[in-house]
Amino acid sequence: METGTQSNDTVxxxxxxxxxxxxxxxxxxxxxxxxxxxxxGAELNVATALALWNVKTKYFTAMPDNSLSEQIINYVAERxxxxxxxxxxxxxQGLFYLTSGADMKHDAVIYDRAGSAFAELKPGVIDWDQxxxxxxxxxxxxxxPALTQQTADLCxxxxxxxxxxxxxxxxxxxxxxxLWKYGKEPEQIMxxxxxxxxxxxxxxxxxxxxxxxxxxxxxxxxxxxxNYLAEALSSSKKIMExxxxxxxxxxxxxxxxxxxxxxxxxxxxxGQLYNSADYTADxxxxxxxxxxxxxAGLIYGYQEKMEPLATLSFATxxxxxxxxxxxxxxxxxxxxxxxxxxxxx
Numbered sequence: 499m500e501t502g503t504q505s506n507d508t509v510x511x512x513x514x515x516x517x518x519x520x521x522x523x524x525x526x527x528x529x530x531x532x533x534x535x536x537x538x539g540a541e542l543n544v545a546t547a548l549a550l551w552n553v554k555t556k557y558f559t560a561m562p563d564n565s566l567s568e569q570i571i572n573y574v575a576e577r578x579x580x581x582x583x584x585x586x587x588x589x590x591q592g593l594f595y596l597t598s599g600a601d602m603k604h605d606a607v608i609y610d611r612a613g614s615a616f617a618e619l620k621p622g623v624i625d626w627d628q629x630x631x632x633x634x635x636x637x638x639x640x641x642x643p644a645l646t647q648q649t650a651d652l653c654x655x656x657x658x659x660x661x662x663x664x665x666x667x668x669x670x671x672x673x674x675x676x677l678w679k680y681g682k683e684p685e686q687i688m689x690x691x692x693x694x695x696x697x698x699x700x701x702x703x704x705x706x707x708x709x710x711x712x713x714x715x716x717x718x719x720x721x722x723x724x725n726y727l728a729e730a731l732s733s734s735k736k737i738m739e740x741x742x743x744x745x746x747x748x749x750x751x752x753x754x755x756x757x758x759x760x761x762x763x764x765x766x767x768x769g770q771l772y773n774s775a776d777y778t779a780d781x782x783x784x785x786x787x788x789x790x791x792x793x794a795g796l797i798y799g800y801q802e803k804m805e806p807l808a809t810l811s812f813a814t815x816x817x818x819x820x821x822x823x824x825x826x827x828x829x830x831x832x833x834x835x836x837x838x839x840x841x842x843x
Contacts, residue, residue: 507634508554508580509797512656513541513642514616515559515570516592518786518826523597523606536786537573538826539592540639540672543787546827547794547816549578553801556580558629560587560619567591583629589615596786609676617645621652626659635797636660639670640700640708643687644677650687657694666800667743670793671700673707684708693741697800699748699793702726702733711736726751727764727773734766748796748810750789750817758782761818763792765810772807774814775840782821791828792817795835815839 516539521527542557549555557579561567563586570591575581592614597606611617630636636656643650660667669692678684688708692698698705705711717729734747746767753760761777795816799809815838819830830838 507801508556508632509545509548509635509637509801510556510558510583510630510633511541511545511548512558512636512638512653513539514592514611514614514645515539515542515557515561515574516594516611517570519593519595521595521597536826537570538787540641540670540787540790541637542574542579543790543827544637544670544794544797545579546574546577547791548798550828551794551798551832553798554580556583556633558583558585560585560589560614560616562589562591562615563587585615585619585624587615587619587623589613589618592616607676609674611645611677617649619652620648621655624656626656629656630660630663630665633660633663633665635666635668635801637668637670637793637797639672640684640688640704641672641674641677643691644674644684646680647682647687650682650691653691657691661694666697667695668697668699668793668797669695670789671698671704671708672789673700673704675707685710689740692737692744694743695741696743697746697748697796698737698741698744699750699789699796701749701751702729705733705737709737709740711740723751723762723773723776727771730764730773731766731771734764734771738766746796746806748792748813750792752788759821761814761821763810763814763817765796765806767806770806772810774810775842777814777818777840779818779821784824785821787826787828788817788820790826791820794828798832811839811841812836 518536520534545555545557593610595608643653706713730749749764758780763774765772792813795813816835820828
């Protein structure tokens with residue numbers, strides 16, 4: 499039996515379910531008439547990890563009202579996630595294509611999300627009091643408000659409802675430049691959403707792009723862990739000063755080098771910066787969902803009332819292990835992740 503939360507508190511994740519379609523770079527899929535497909539989306543990846551770790555988890559998204567959606571919803575439910583809040587409406591299923599080859603650096607992302615059921619969902623449609631009943635933690639990402647102004651307004655609507663219920667709110671500062679195409683800069687949208695958040699996760703460059711928190715121009719000239727952690731501390735303090743509701747800021751640092759990877763993280767809380775050990779690997783299998791797994795690890799740690807450093811260590815090991823798992827969500831158990839934790843920080 500996996501160790502998990504024994505409370506009745508539910509974590510609700512909010513965001514668009516996406517199908518990831520993976521043609522190979524050489525075009526063999528055309529000859530085989532076959533394309534690998536993975537069910538994902540940042541917030542669903544978080545929910546999938548938490549459910550695997552025995553945390554009571556609920557997922558909100560909007561999907562078209564058709565038989566394909568029913569198959570996908572059943573697939574999600576089979577993973578132990580409460581799908582009762584999923585809204586069926588007008589529009590299509592959101593997709594993205596990730597072309598993969600031997601060299602992971604040459605992956606190409608193509609989004610196909612315009613007119614999706616999630617993007618078409620308007621404020622004023624969902625009874626958030628019903629959706630949020632029994633929820634103690636609400637999580638979303640910066641990918642949602644990147645879609646359209648309407649979706650940004652929808653995010654604000656649910657954040658207001660969650661805030662009124664004193665629900666803990668977290669955000670992953672996922673920055674996707676290819677999505678911000680509706681005439682607004684991220685800094686015009688994101689601050690009004692982040693002001694409701696109690697936990698902010700991302701990296702110093704995303705904080706700059708989305709919130710206008712400047713990164714030191716000299717940072718990459720002094721390529722050391724010490725300097726990157728100092729930048730994380732500075733960025734975290736500025737986020738907390740600007741957004742008083744924020745109590746915790748987490749930063750990830752992932753550096754790709756000749757197909758290999760170096761990874762470590764930091765967490766700032768109660769005036770103290772914690773940092774993880776260094777994790778390195780010569781090759782990785784699938785980078786998709788690693789950040790989502792880190793976010794899930796943070797939520798897991800706080801739900802389990804773990805100490806900040808223990809929470810960070812668990813989340814970091816979970817994220818690193820995901821790099822060696824094909825698909826969008828982790829398959830690693832709590833025990834497997836705990837055994838993978840490095841303590842030489």
